[in-house]
Amino acid sequence: MIAPADRTPFPREFFDRPVLEVAPDLLGRVLVRSTPDGPIELRLTEVEAYDGPNDPGSHAYRGPTPRNSVMFGPPGHVYVYFTYGMWHCINLVCGPEGTASAVLLRAGEIIEGAALARKRRLSARNDRELAKGPARLATALGVDRAFDGTDACAAGAAPITVLTGTPVSSDQVSSGPRTGVAGDGGVHPWRFWITNDPTVSPYRAHAPRGRST
Numbered sequence: 217m218i219a220p221a222d223r224t225p226f227p228r229e230f231f232d233r234p235v236l237e238v239a240p241d242l243l244g245r246v247l248v249r250s251t252p253d254g255p256i257e258l259r260l261t262e263v264e265a266y267d268g269p270n271d272p273g274s275h276a277y278r279g280p281t282p283r284n285s286v287m288f289g290p291p292g293h294v295y296v297y298f299t300y301g302m303w304h305c306i307n308l309v310c311g312p313e314g315t316a317s318a319v320l321l322r323a324g325e326i327i328e329g330a331a332l333a334r335k336r337r338l339s340a341r342n343d344r345e346l347a348k349g350p351a352r353l354a355t356a357l358g359v360d361r362a363f364d365g366t367d368a369c370a371a372g373a374a375p376i377t378v379l380t381g382t383p384v385s386s387d388q389v390s391s392g393p394r395t396g397v398a399g400d401g402g403v404h405p406w407r408f409w410i411t412n413d414p415t416v417s418p419y420r421a422h423a424p425r426g427r428s429t
Contacts, residue, residue: 222246224380228369231291231310235317238310239265240389240408242319246327246381249357250373256329256357258347259381260321262409262416264394266307268316273394273401276316287316292369294376296354296361303351304360308368308378322350322395322407325415333357349417384410395420 226245231238242260249256266274268287275284275297286295287309295307295318307318324347326333333346333356340346347353354360359376368376390411393402402421409416 222379222381226292226369226378226380228290228292230378231308231369232312233310235265235267235310235319236406238308239263239319239406240386240391241383242308242321242378243389243408243410244382244384246379247321247324247357248377248379249329249359250375250377251329251332251358253332254329256332257327257379258324258353258357259327260324261413262323262407264320264322265404265406265408266318266320267406268311268318271317271401271404272399273397273404274316274318276318277401280316284316286365287318288314289365292367294359294363294366294368296359296364298361299351304354305350306354306357306359306363320350321353323348323409323415323417324353325413326356344414348415392419393421 242263245260247258268274268276276287280288286293290313291310293309295309296304298304306321309318311317326346330343337346337356347356366376368378388411389408391405391408394407
């Protein structure tokens with residue numbers, strides 16, 4: 217549980233900043249996924265920044281498509297994509313409208329609603345693994361492409377909201393290369409995580425998918 221003083225939803229202005237400011241500032245904040253069975257609350261422990269047309273690793277690097285259109289819209293919206301034909305990943309759009317930058321939510325600690333998350337993550341060996349990695353995080357929260365475009369700053373009972381939580385001091389934040397990103401986009405140290413937090417996912421360099429012979 218988090219203190220009442222930390223349960224204030226972020227205004228849109230929080231996300232209307234450069235992505236490299238927003239990304240580390242999201243660590244320690246709380247994402248709330250409202251469901252008919254009750255809320256799931258997740259304290260963010262690992263994120264990655266993607267800087268749109270300035271970033272070869274970004275989905276928006278080559279311009280707008282039907283898939284990435286939400287990234288070009290107003291900040292504070294949720295961008296959900298489907299990857300490897302089986303997994304969903306959650307991002308929060310930031311920066312001025314049209315810049316197409318976003319923060320990938322890579323890992324977190326379930327602090328409320330763990331029983332609901334466990335039902336979706338039956339393979340997790342313990343609660344630290346419930347949202348340890350972006351696909352696991354989306355699965356634990358029950359988020360898929362149907363949530364693409366959700367306004368996380370909307371008034372009222374939005375299905376996804378971000379609360380102020382307790383921000384992490386700069387001396388508790390580590391940064392390094394993004395996980396699994398190839399080419400020029402892989403060199404940026406734009407992955408941020410809470411140092412030594414057990415819910416942070418392990419780093420993996422990009423490994424090309426081999427062709428069958």
